[in-house]
Amino acid sequence: MATQRSRQKILVIGNGMVGHHYVDQLLQRQLDVEITVLGAEPRPAYDRVHLSDFFAGKKPEDLALTTREFYAQHGVKAHFGDGVARIDRDAKTVTTEAGLHYSYDKLVLATGSYPFVPPIPGGERDNCLTYRTIDDLGAIKAQAAKSRIGVVVGGGLLGLECANALKNLGLEAHVVEFAPGLMGVQLDDGGSRMLRRKIEALGVFVHTGKATREIVDGQGTRLRMNFADDTHLDTDMIVFSAGIRPYDQLARDCGLEVGARGGVVVDYHCRTSDSDIYAIGECASFGNFIYGLVAPGYRMAETAVSQLGEDKSAFHGADMSTKLKLLGVDVGSIGDAHGRAAGALSYVYCDERDEIYKRINVSADGKTLLGAVLVGDCAAYDTLLQYFLNGIELPEAPESLILPSIEGGAPQLGPAALPLAATLCSCHNVSKGAVIEAIDGGCCSLGEVKSATRASTGCGGCSALLKSVVDYELEARGVSVDRSLCVHFAYTRQELFHLCKVEQIKTFDQLLDKHGKGLGCEICKPAAASILASLWNDYVLETPHVGLQDTNDTFLANMQKDGTYSIVPRIAGGEITPEKLVVLGQVGLKYNLYTKITGGQRIDLFGARVDQLPAIWKELVAAGFETGHAYGKALRTVKSCVGSSWCRYGVQDSVAMAIHIENRYKGLRSPHKLKSAVSGCTRECAEAQSKDFGVIATDRGWNLYVCGNGGMKPRHADLFATDLDDETLIRYIDRFLMFYVATADRLQRTSVWLDNLEGGIDYLRQVVIDDSLGICDELEARMAAVVGSYQCEWKTTIESPERLKRFRQFVNAPDARDETIVFVEERGQIRPANDEERRELIAVHQVA
Amino acid sequence: MKALQARQWQSVCTRADLVANAGICALVGDQQVAIFYLPRLSPSLYAIANWDPIGRANVLYRGLVTDIGGGPSVASPLYKQHFSLVTGVCLEDDSVAVPVFEIALDGDTVVIGG
Numbered sequence: 033m034a035t036q037r038s039r040q041k042i043l044v045i046g047n048g049m050v051g052h053h054y055v056d057q058l059l060q061r062q063l064d065v066e067i068t069v070l071g072a073e074p075r076p077a078y079d080r081v082h083l084s085d086f087f088a089g090k091k092p093e094d095l096a097l098t099t100r101e102f103y104a105q106h107g108v109k110a111h112f113g114d115g116v117a118r119i120d121r122d123a124k125t126v127t128t129e130a131g132l133h134y135s136y137d138k139l140v141l142a143t144g145s146y147p148f149v150p151p152i153p154g155g156e157r158d159n160c161l162t163y164r165t166i167d168d169l170g171a172i173k174a175q176a177a178k179s180r181i182g183v184v185v186g187g188g189l190l191g192l193e194c195a196n197a198l199k200n201l202g203l204e205a206h207v208v209e210f211a212p213g214l215m216g217v218q219l220d221d222g223g224s225r226m227l228r229r230k231i232e233a234l235g236v237f238v239h240t241g242k243a244t245r246e247i248v249d250g251q252g253t254r255l256r257m258n259f260a261d262d263t264h265l266d267t268d269m270i271v272f273s274a275g276i277r278p279y280d281q282l283a284r285d286c287g288l289e290v291g292a293r294g295g296v297v298v299d300y301h302c303r304t305s306d307s308d309i310y311a312i313g314e315c316a317s318f319g320n321f322i323y324g325l326v327a328p329g330y331r332m333a334e335t336a337v338s339q340l341g342e343d344k345s346a347f348h349g350a351d352m353s354t355k356l357k358l359l360g361v362d363v364g365s366i367g368d369a370h371g372r373a374a375g376a377l378s379y380v381y382c383d384e385r386d387e388i389y390k391r392i393n394v395s396a397d398g399k400t401l402l403g404a405v406l407v408g409d410c411a412a413y414d415t416l417l418q419y420f421l422n423g424i425e426l427p428e429a430p431e432s433l434i435l436p437s438i439e440g441g442a443p444q445l446g447p448a449a450l451p452l453a454a455t456l457c458s459c460h461n462v463s464k465g466a467v468i469e470a471i472d473g474g475c476c477s478l479g480e481v482k483s484a485t486r487a488s489t490g491c492g493g494c495s496a497l498l499k500s501v502v503d504y505e506l507e508a509r510g511v512s513v514d515r516s517l518c519v520h521f522a523y524t525r526q527e528l529f530h531l532c533k534v535e536q537i538k539t540f541d542q543l544l545d546k547h548g549k550g551l552g553c554e555i556c557k558p559a560a561a562s563i564l565a566s567l568w569n570d571y572v573l574e575t576p577h578v579g580l581q582d583t584n585d586t587f588l589a590n591m592q593k594d595g596t597y598s599i600v601p602r603i604a605g606g607e608i609t610p611e612k613l614v615v616l617g618q619v620g621l622k623y624n625l626y627t628k629i630t631g632g633q634r635i636d637l638f639g640a641r642v643d644q645l646p647a648i649w650k651e652l653v654a655a656g657f658e659t660g661h662a663y664g665k666a667l668r669t670v671k672s673c674v675g676s677s678w679c680r681y682g683v684q685d686s687v688a689m690a691i692h693i694e695n696r697y698k699g700l701r702s703p704h705k706l707k708s709a710v711s712g713c714t715r716e717c718a719e720a721q722s723k724d725f726g727v728i729a730t731d732r733g734w735n736l737y738v739c740g741n742g743g744m745k746p747r748h749a750d751l752f753a754t755d756l757d758d759e760t761l762i763r764y765i766d767r768f769l770m771f772y773v774a775t776a777d778r779l780q781r782t783s784v785w786l787d788n789l790e791g792g793i794d795y796l797r798q799v800v801i802d803d804s805l806g807i808c809d810e811l812e813a814r815m816a817a818v819v820g821s822y823q824c825e826w827k828t829t830i831e832s833p834e835r836l837k838r839f840r841q842f843v844n845a846p847d848a849r850d851e852t853i854v855f856v857e858e859r860g861q862i863r864p865a866n867d868e869e870r871r872e873l874i875a876v877h878q879v880a
Numbered sequence: 881m882k883a884l885q886a887r888q889w890q891s892v893c894t895r896a897d898l899v900a901n902a903g904i905c906a907l908v909g910d911q912q913v914a915i916f917y918l919p920r921l922s923p924s925l926y927a928i929a930n931w932d933p934i935g936r937a938n939v940l941y942r943g944l945v946t947d948i949g950g951g952p953s954v955a956s957p958l959y960k961q962h963f964s965l966v967t968g969v970c971l972e973d974d975s976v977a978v979p980v981f982e983i984a985l986d987g988d989t990v991v992i993g994g
Contacts, residue, residue: 554960586957587942642942
């Protein structure tokens, strides 16, 4: 009997973030393996790092990293809610708690860790909880609902996250820490003290140097914690977040080597003492160290996957530097934060007024950065990290890296000093080499490099660094990116906008005479027309402007392939009365137009000859319609879902707000079209998150999203501000739109504009919300002027016989028609005849 | 493709019908003619056939006037190919050209060469 070559069986125990990453990476390699996953938790892998988002309204599904369907589709056998009880290394099988058996060729332990609960008498009560899994959160939420005070035991990363969660649940939040200071692993004493000061200012109570002796019944509260120093703290609930311990019992039981401090010992291939068994993530011990961050766990998973293929990589430990926001406080830690290395020297900057603490630890010879601590200001983090990771020689006066701006400014780490392997963007693991590759591959702007490499599209913290590298490399290649608008104007659109504003330039001729040359072209004329319209809001077909307008604007209608036009009256918010619907139907019938409903929730009428436009619009205007600006680089539509007026789920009146917004900004001319939407609840039926600016109702007001778009390269909008009242919402939109209008490039959508904005969304918030440039009054005034000078340009057109003359096909034969416009019937309506149909029809016509 | 020396002149409209830096359209017999008035240039009047041979519609009079390529040209509103207002040749594909007509101002009347 011939033996069939069977596929290698890979069994993964544990489906946390690292366990799933292993499976995901293995699937991408497309090796001939059979993968089985066993998870003890009842659900597939989810983002444990963002667990506290659960309290901000997210559901378990929102945190999910994968689904049962995904595994099924990719042929991965997955079994959840049943932990492994025992490994038989000789038989190469495992047995689960429920008694199921699985065999393996290679086994991967990704069992992770569990929260350490100090053995305190009274700590086993049911109002003493842990903070680790989604199920834990359910319990915390339930307990918090009947509590006034909450205590977190543990003042590390997770503990502070948990304290934030309790605070958001409305509790008086306390942190109890055994050590003398918070985050003792990542921060030195000074940093720790500053962090405490800032957290206390936020209303969280901090108790350090407290060892809990026992937990007993409280008086007036449910519990009382008695400390070793004879003080006590009253509370209603306790959450333990005092450290993690690896789940290594399976390894111990089957005789695998285990570290002195726990964890399954692995080599640099992530192999345990059994060559067929690997361990990755928090259950593993490498060099007697357990890596408690997810990024090193991912690197270990990738290393373990590579052992199955040809190209085996190695794990040599991972950097534990981290930058994060805790309870709103910026905290950064790099390398040896405490300066413990022999001979290390440190520089410390501490500003108690602005609550900023910065420390760097350097080698005895002053040349190498060994570590750093940042609290309250992490601006220097990227630069310091590059020095640390790449061993770049520090400047003469290293303190300049952390001191505030002084004469001459702080030395910048020149992009040239960074080696190719330097990681510029840690969210997406993009090296300087990858950025150079993108540039050599044709990218010649910051936005293009971001698109190609994904750098700076995660947290955005590396944007300044990325820009300096991109600018440097472009210049080094002799690429002087000419940002002139066109051959007629040696300025960018932003510069021309500024010139027109400041010099009060009102016509293209004036602009050409003062700052341009030649006649102009199809690039600068419409751009100038848009700038002039944004600034002065004249009727766009006014004599000096008529020759500037592009294909559609020039006849206030959308030209179709045969030279006829489509007509789109405005239907604000997508709401229309039956009477008005009837009018549109009647106009469609009378002029034999093709009608269609648009994605923008309005109605489009096709097949009008240029000379029919006035008559059609006369009827529409008489019935109360206005132009919909479908032809312009202007506000198009503000979609809506039906909201609280009718919908069971709506929490605000989204239709009213959509109509209000659309009526406010209609007529605004902009660098590119603007689309918006307002949704009445988180179900988001109006698709606001794919809009230039979108609004989603919350029970406390409106969330504003910006810089999304659909089209060829869809982009999700970014959350800009939350729970705004009506007035603030409009104020921010006013400012946002006018800032975009003033500074964007020609034909630059808001998404691309944001991508190219140095400092990204944070900078945008500073400008719009904090008024960091001091221009908000001006932006609002300019918007008010535009809103106040609105005219429906079709109404203006039909009221003037002089302006109507524009809409003749023939100046010398007003009754003659363009014979080449021919329609055929399809699905009960007209459509333009194609060439063949046209030939046949003309032939028939000639014979007749 | 230059028109032959005109033997007849046809009146099409008055000076008042002209739109500065833009085009209008006149019917000359069966021929649609796109007329452009460019006051910054001398001569200031240009006339070409209205039919866009690439986009295949009678729309050239609606295009934006440019000076790309040296002399005045019009960018077709459909797909933006440029047609020289002097020679009629398409700047993107010189195997394509539109007929050019002689045009002049006779007092207050605009006339096209027949």
